[in-house]
Amino acid sequence: MSEMKDMITEVVERMLKENVDKDLVDTVEQGDWAPALWELFEENGMTVVAVTEENGGAGGDIEDLLNIVRLTGKYAAPIPFIETTFANYLLEYLNLQILEGLATYRLSTNQVFTLENGTLTGEAHHIPWARHVKHLVTLAYSSEGTHLVEIDLSQADIKQGTNLAGEPRDTVTFQHALVSQTSSVLSPDEIHKLTTLCTAFQLALMTGAIDKINDLTIQFTKEREQFGRPIHRFQLVQQHIVHLAGETALALAAFNNVTEALLTNNENSEVAYARIRFEEIIQAVTTISHQVHAAIGTTHEHSLHQFTRRLWAWRDEGVNSSYWTNIVALQLMENSEDSLWAYLTTSNSSSPLLKVEG
Amino acid sequence: MLHLPTVQFTEEQEQFRVEVRAFLQDELAKGTFTPKCDSWLSGDDPEFSRLIGQQGWIGLTWPKKYGGQERSTIDRYILTEEFLAVGAPVAAHWFADRQTGPLLLRYGSEEQREFFLPQIVKGECYFGIGLSEPNSGSDLASVTTRAEKVEGGWIVNGQKIWTSNAHLCHYMVTLVRTSPFDGKNKHAGLSQLIIDLQAQGVTIVPIKYLTGEHHYNEVFFDNVFVPDNMVVGEIGNGWAQGLAELAFERSGPERILSTFPLIDELIQELKRQNNSQGLTQASKIVARLWSLRNLSIGVAQLLESGNSEDVSIPAALVKALGTKFEQSIPEITRLIIQTYPSLDADRKIDRFMAQSILHAPGFTIRGGTSEVLYGVVAKGVVAQ
Numbered sequence: 158m159s160e161m162k163d164m165i166t167e168v169v170e171r172m173l174k175e176n177v178d179k180d181l182v183d184t185v186e187q188g189d190w191a192p193a194l195w196e197l198f199e200e201n202g203m204t205v206v207a208v209t210e211e212n213g214g215a216g217g218d219i220e221d222l223l224n225i226v227r228l229t230g231k232y233a234a235p236i237p238f239i240e241t242t243f244a245n246y247l248l249e250y251l252n253l254q255i256l257e258g259l260a261t262y263r264l265s266t267n268q269v270f271t272l273e274n275g276t277l278t279g280e281a282h283h284i285p286w287a288r289h290v291k292h293l294v295t296l297a298y299s300s301e302g303t304h305l306v307e308i309d310l311s312q313a314d315i316k317q318g319t320n321l322a323g324e325p326r327d328t329v330t331f332q333h334a335l336v337s338q339t340s341s342v343l344s345p346d347e348i349h350k351l352t353t354l355c356t357a358f359q360l361a362l363m364t365g366a367i368d369k370i371n372d373l374t375i376q377f378t379k380e381r382e383q384f385g386r387p388i389h390r391f392q393l394v395q396q397h398i399v400h401l402a403g404e405t406a407l408a409l410a411a412f413n414n415v416t417e418a419l420l421t422n423n424e425n426s427e428v429a430y431a432r433i434r435f436e437e438i439i440q441a442v443t444t445i446s447h448q449v450h451a452a453i454g455t456t457h458e459h460s461l462h463q464f465t466r467r468l469w470a471w472r473d474e475g476v477n478s479s480y481w482t483n484i485v486a487l488q489l490m491e492n493s494e495d496s497l498w499a500y501l502t503t504s505n506s507s508s509p510l511l512k513v514e515g
Numbered sequence: 516m517l518h519l520p521t522v523q524f525t526e527e528q529e530q531f532r533v534e535v536r537a538f539l540q541d542e543l544a545k546g547t548f549t550p551k552c553d554s555w556l557s558g559d560d561p562e563f564s565r566l567i568g569q570q571g572w573i574g575l576t577w578p579k580k581y582g583g584q585e586r587s588t589i590d591r592y593i594l595t596e597e598f599l600a601v602g603a604p605v606a607a608h609w610f611a612d613r614q615t616g617p618l619l620l621r622y623g624s625e626e627q628r629e630f631f632l633p634q635i636v637k638g639e640c641y642f643g644i645g646l647s648e649p650n651s652g653s654d655l656a657s658v659t660t661r662a663e664k665v666e667g668g669w670i671v672n673g674q675k676i677w678t679s680n681a682h683l684c685h686y687m688v689t690l691v692r693t694s695p696f697d698g699k700n701k702h703a704g705l706s707q708l709i710i711d712l713q714a715q716g717v718t719i720v721p722i723k724y725l726t727g728e729h730h731y732n733e734v735f736f737d738n739v740f741v742p743d744n745m746v747v748g749e750i751g752n753g754w755a756q757g758l759a760e761l762a763f764e765r766s767g768p769e770r771i772l773s774t775f776p777l778i779d780e781l782i783q784e785l786k787r788q789n790n791s792q793g794l795t796q797a798s799k800i801v802a803r804l805w806s807l808r809n810l811s812i813g814v815a816q817l818l819e820s821g822n823s824e825d826v827s828i829p830a831a832l833v834k835a836l837g838t839k840f841e842q843s844i845p846e847i848t849r850l851i852i853q854t855y856p857s858l859d860a861d862r863k864i865d866r867f868m869a870q871s872i873l874h875a876p877g878f879t880i881r882g883g884t885s886e887v888l889y890g891v892v893a894k895g896v897v898a899q
Contacts, residue, residue: 371517375896395893402896403836406517406829410809413521421523426805433802485798486791489782497779498600501805502532 161217165206166224172197173232179460185235186323190289195236195259204238205255208245212255220416222246223361227412230365233463235324237261237286243358244294244307247351251305251340259290261310264355264475266348270306272297276333277308283474287315287327292337302342305351309337321470322463349484352476353428357415359475360431364412366464366471367442371405373461374398374446377454394449401445404438411435426488429481436478439468516828516899519813522589531590535597538570543601550602550863552870553773556730556877558604559683561638567605568638573612577620581632588819592768592812599772600779607683611635611642613767614760615688618707622748622756627709631686643681643712645689645734646757648674653887655690656701656754660736662691662708668742669693669708671716674735677881681719681732687712689736690757693750705753709745710736726858726873758827764882766814766830770837771807773878774844777867778804781848784864793851800847807837828895835888838878845871 176194185191198204207222208214222242229238237259244260263284270279277297284293287310297306312334320326343351378389378398388394411431418427443465447454454461494500524532542548547566551558567573575591577583598605616635619628634640651657660673671691681687687710694704712719716739722731748756778800785793811833817826845868848854856868879885 375899379897389893389897392890395889398893398896399832399835399889402517402892403832406519406810406832407806407836409517410519410521410813411806414809417521417523429798430802430805433799434806437799437803482795482798485801486794489794489798489801490786490789490791495783496600497782497801498775499536501801502596 162221162224165203165217165221166228168201169203169225169228170231172201172203173228173234177232177234179463182233182235182460182463186319188317191235194234198236198238204241205245206242208249208255212249214255219246219419223357223412223416223419226358226361227365227368230362230467231369233322233366233369233467237290239358239362240285240290243355244292246354246358247294247305248307248338250351250354253305253307253338253340256292256307258292259286260292260294261285261287261290262355263293263295264351266296266303268298270295270297270331272299272304272306272336272339273333275336275339277306277331277336278333280328280330282328283318283320283326284329285474286325287313287329288317288325293329296343296348297336297339299342303348304342305340306336307338308334320474322466324467324470352480353424354419355475356428356432356481357419357424359471360412360415360428360435363435363439363468363471364408366467367405367408367438370442370446370461370464370468371401373464374401374449377450388449397445397449401442401449404441404445408435408438408442426485429485429488432481433478433485436472439472443468516825516895519810519829520816521809522812522816524589524593528589528593532593532597535572535594536601539597539601539603542566542603548604550776551604552602552776552867553874553877554602554776555599555605555609555769555773556679556881557606557728557870557874558602559606559680560604561607561641561683563604564608564638564641566638568608568636571636573608573638574616574632574636577616577632577636581628582636583632588815589812592815596768596772599768600775602776606680607641608635608638610644610679610684611640614644614764615642615686618688618747618756618760621759622707622752624744626744627747631709640686641680641684643678643684643687643732643734645675645678645687645710647677649676652677653884655757656705657696658690658692658705659696660689660691662693662706662741664693665740668740669746671708671710671736671739671741674733676731676733677722678732678734679730679881681712681734682721682729684712686710687734688747690753693753702754704751705757706750707747707753707756708741709747710739710741711745714739714741716740725876761827761830761883765888766811766818766826766833766837768808768811770834770878771804771811771840773841773874774867774871775804777844777848777864777871780864780867781852784852790852796847796851800844803840807833807840811837828892831883831888831891831895834883835879835885835892838885841878842875845875 202215205214206217207219226239240261241259244262245255263281269281270277293310294307297304314330316328318326379387381388415427415431418424450461453459492500548563571584574583575586579585648658662669662671689708689710691708692704693706697703716737718735720733721729724730814829814833854868855865856872857865858869860866
């Protein structure tokens, strides 16, 4: 574990607490943009954590970075932080050039972008923050196979759209636009690896929102009085509290175990298990928190929805849990251990994954 | 409080796991035991207990001078997981190893430790846990079994109920009233006595479990004399002492793995059938197991670092979540695969299904009902 982790998370949490409030999130959801917040992250070196120092990075490892991502989820920070940092993480992972400025990514294996003579053609939907950022890192398909390419978005035709949480999710069209960087052909295993990393980043973001929803809800049960006493005193409400706290504890533990697994290159199954479990956690946490908050939680005025709507949106972005249940099924089918227990407890080293180390 | 530590097993710990597993596979191949679900309650086999006592695997964490190995809580966690995953019959010595030993190490007298711990470690001395009474289940402070002071000891009168395996046990740590019930402080005046179950005045009556098997008992005390040196800790401190045991009792692998042999057989059966659709469904069980295990190991790590005050709430949470999971396994299994549950079936999965279905109702009751645990957790979370 990085010694920097505690310090970084403390700094970031303070930054977010002081600079992100419901109004800012509302404003950005309505189509505005929060350059000052981004600059703050940039000035503090948070946008280049886990980028190696020779590439202009700030040091730190993937655990540090994922914990910052977690905090941006916890505060619904309306900036393309996960997008920019993961785009760079992908590039560095494949030994490509790190980017300056804002970026976004698309890892879907729907073959919408064709790569021909160094140019990109095609249309993709739901690209996060495309209207506000400079670079897109995406999979593209040539006659040789699948590549990761980086391309300047100024060449794109962009049609604005949003997800359930009002976050920018734009349609991007390229017509023979020049790509800036291209990876060699990626094998299916490599693409799976990139998908695994991407899912780990998304888990971090979701963990933050789950944690926040738990905090908001527990706090609410202490403040809200009915029948002359705070509602946490009612046993039926206590059942909700326990269920919510349990799912939150499970999410936090899953996230922490995933980051540890990434540090030791043992993430093969952990990311899959966590993502499958998060499907259930998100369903429980969003349902319970709204039920406990009752009518006020369904209003725009309350901040609960800024987190529940994000979870409802994020769970369908990237690959969802059905991808991962199939992966686990495949792993179970192919593993040669003669018991599930042996399979679960034998450390299953995957191919070396993380070349990026602080 | 919801943030629990993660644990990466060391190479030595992985090695220990391999060692335990190899031993159990050997014994299984020799036919020493038949795997069972819920084997920590229903798998009582004194021969097997002695065998693992010989391995040094009872009282693993205890001081060497009492026959222990002075190994870590995490080592014990690994050991326990291996026993349960294979459904080994560990019930006979279970409570002595899990609860009585740690209790005596914390509160017992030197004489008690020197007398009991070496026998427990050999797998030859079993303890029952005497808590519940007919009118005192979840409301434990209302126990009425009483002990009255006499020359050289105490005279006990009353009754305990639901005592697992008392008919096999040599002793029982018994929660009794040593001073009259005080409505203003109902936790006061309780004490823990070690009662010799062969003593005059003790009567053990079986309560058959719904399968017809004999696990539970009623234990009656009719003027049973308990010498002074069998008082555990301090007179009047029984409530606090009992609470300290609970973290050990509530968060272990036995709250997740009681039905593991069924999960394992389900996966093997699906593999044999080349049923990838079934495996896709079963992967959700594996993911749930993984996530609960993270939490349970996290609590073990907290116990290892000796911070048991912080542990009681997450430990209660692990029990509430884990037992619900264990309970769900047969319900999920039967919708993935066709089974014909029967306790005397030839097919393993049918047997494990029968054991799991029939034992499942107990998971969320024994060791603190889920409802009581919910109260503990909710209050703890709100108090943060």
